[in-house]
Amino acid sequence: MAASRPSPAAPFANRELNGEQLLDELAELRNAQVSQKQLDDLARALKDLEGRRVSEVTTRLKALASNRYAGQPALGSLLVRWSTKLKSELDVPLLLGHLERLALVSAMLSATRRGADRFPRGGR
């Protein structure tokens, strides 16, 4: 029997990872007053983790949560939560991509809010 193709852990194979789940996380961060700047900082910090092993990424994410984002529990707990779901090297780029998309989508939604008055009835 042929060896089964390696696949990402279930949370990273979820079709809604960068859809509904991402929007839920953004709502949570927004409610916790996490700023765009903090999300941008996180996206930049994650660039250093590309190509790293699971154990190192897990450690670094937890360190970010307890140091840089200690004053922002919502963001810190999100990082810790995700870091515990990493199972294989396949998961790392998927997680980094997800966290980076948080920053991008947040900025894009902010831009659409600002552009609302360019649409009829303020886009409503």
Add this chain to the structure above:
Amino acid sequence: MAHDVSDEVQAVLDRWTAKGRRVFDELMEDAGSELQRELVQRAVLAGHSPGEVHAFGDELRALSDDECYLACTLDDDAPEGYTVAQLLRAEADPLFAFELKGGTLSPNEADDQLSAPLPVQRREVVEAPVDRALAADPVRRAREQRHGFHAESSTPRQPVPARPALGAEGPPPPSGALRTPLAGGGRLLEDLLAEATRTLGVSWREVELDVPGGPTMEAGLQQVAQALQRGIPVAGVIGNAQGKPLRPLVVLQVSTAGANRAFQLYEPFSQALVWANERDLVTKGELPFDDKSLRRLLRVVLPTGRGL
């Protein structure tokens, strides 16, 4: 979301229209730090119009606290040429200081048309608000870490050229500078996205689909799929007919199963999240939103560069 503001600021906001106050709330919500919120409030207090405050808040957002402080205070550049009046006014009016130091703003005039005229005149010389404790004042806190100005001069100083934008190849697009009327081919989202993602190093190009000189729907969707596969969501505009855009949207994901491809669309104002089959988009079939006026994808804003 309401923000705590001083009675003085609230008194000014009470004279703004609901739309102006909403812009203010958004600026406070999106501000990157307490210092930025304080500077925005001081600009309000100094009597600037909602459009000016909006443009000012947009400019501040891309700056760090240190850069904000430098951009909005004259301290570090004294004692060479500012007048006493300028120094005093800049103390309480960061927007005035920002422009005096060479910063440029392009207020969206539409913001001001929506607001009632302010009955008070802009103050030429005002003192900084004194009803806040020093420890709670982010501007003063920032100043404590720097040298204060200690000289006066009567000759006007030449404006200092504005700093280049962080991570930008050229000068940043002034907020509101590309705001165009909806009718016609004006770009609706490109400049706003550029501003919002400047620090992430992504630039954008807005294209209208299926119009003479523009890409076909198929070609546009192919580029959207490529961007999504590189991890970059794509913005778009939907409406009920070509030339009649109604709302923005964000294309979050693409999913391929065999020969079929589907895009996940998020419409932020109704918060509707749907999957749309590529074939439906190409054949101009109805989009699966509850609001049936949102029938077609009219434009997409594609990423053109990435520097993260």
